[in-house]
Amino acid sequence: MTHLFAALALAALAAVQQPAASDSALDARTAALSAQLRCPVCQGLSIQDSPSELSLQMRAVVRDQLRAGKTPAEVKAYFVSKYGQWILLEPKPQGFNLLVYALPVLLVLVGLGVIAVAVRKWTRPADAGA
């Protein structure tokens, strides 16, 4: 009888602990996805980082949709359907958005080119220009 009670107690303990483990996995997935969504009432913050009420509510929507079995891509698509591409902290690299990715690289390359030309000119022997 003692063994039976012990077994039942262990089973009950396991049942109580399991939801906590899956909750923390859901929390991690919610946090990871929320970090990719822009807070609509902030400047450059994700809904994961923002303490605003709307961000908290959007995180709750993310959590509910993930719990219901939606994939991160589906959850992102939901928010994009409501707010537009703007809601993604990293815009999709297509169309005009490509400029956001290409321009910094281009400017760095141009800058390096200018530096290379300037260094060559400054290190040229003095009589070479005569």
Added chain:
Amino acid sequence: MNWKRAAIASLFVVPVILLFAYGLTKDPKDIPSPLPGHEASPFALTVFAPGQPPLARTPGDTIRLSALKGQVVVLNFWASWCLSCRDEHQVLSETARSYAGQPVHFLGVLYNDEPANGTQWIAQMGGQSYPSVTDPGARTAINYGLYGVPETYFLDVNGRIAYKATGPVTGGLVRHLVDSLMAAAK
């Protein structure tokens, strides 16, 4: 002056300056909504502020979007803490009253606020002709892509979002949109 170098430098600098100039013509707060033209998200929300006859609804009643099909719907998100909401309140209330008896339904949705604060605010503002509902967890606000108040959505008789107005609306805008949507339905 070395004109050749100046020309080469301009090839890189001028496009960047033009790009920044283009950016300055844009209002960063004016974010286009993808919703106009799409079916409005359904809702079933509870009345907390009844409005006034003949537009009044009983507090505790549920207003469902599905029950409003066939009417033009003006859905206004507001809050008692929203200063700009004060600018449009009277316009919306009077305009709603002027459409009484016509297939037009004005509905206020309280955003991130307590019903008691909303009720007090309405009393301070001299009343509201149409009912207002609560939106627990801002689920409906998020479904409508709301990012601040006031925002007003104009739905056509088929339940599609025709227009989203960000900021306080004017009587002229509301009448123009409502009249256009009613005319399109005929």
